[in-house]
Amino acid sequence: MRISTVLIALAVAVAPTLGVTQEKPSAPPTAAADAQGVAPADPAASKAIYDQMCAGCHGYRGDGGEGHRGGFSPHIGTLALKDYMSGVTDDYLAMIIRKGGAYMGKIATMPGWEKRLSEAEILGLVAHIRTFVCAKDCDTAESN
Numbered sequence: 001m002r003i004s005t006v007l008i009a010l011a012v013a014v015a016p017t018l019g020v021t022q023e024k025p026s027a028p029p030t031a032a033a034d035a036q037g038v039a040p041a042d043p044a045a046s047k048a049i050y051d052q053m054c055a056g057c058h059g060y061r062g063d064g065g066e067g068h069r070g071g072f073s074p075h076i077g078t079l080a081l082k083d084y085m086s087g088v089t090d091d092y093l094a095m096i097i098r099k100g101g102a103y104m105g106k107i108a109t110m111p112g113w114e115k116r117l118s119e120a121e122i123l124g125l126v127a128h129i130r131t132f133v134c135a136k137d138c139d140t141a142e143s144n
Helices: 001-018 029-035 041-053 090-099 121-127 136-144
Strands: none
Touching: 001 121, 041 121
């Protein structure tokens, strides 16, 4: 079943390139996408998935701020830290999204998404997360 889902996603991704006109890809593939032969999802769709499923803890900009749902959910702001994110590979991010925090030795409240998201959606999230990195402080960068 998993193989058929990947094949269907791959067929949908390749089908537009078989026509007479070709569109430019909306985002460059990630290293994880290259290694697995799966193109990430559309950037707008990836942002929508992130905003719905990830921003509750990570915030809309990956800094644990705006978009955080409040209450007892953790504030995880590392996705916007340049020093941290520059040392994290796309494959590592994809694995954390797939398997969840506990599996990777991180915070156990982060669920694994491999049963709810396709590989293309996971790779799209990785590409979207890569847009968050701020040089120092996201709030300072945003106010300039």
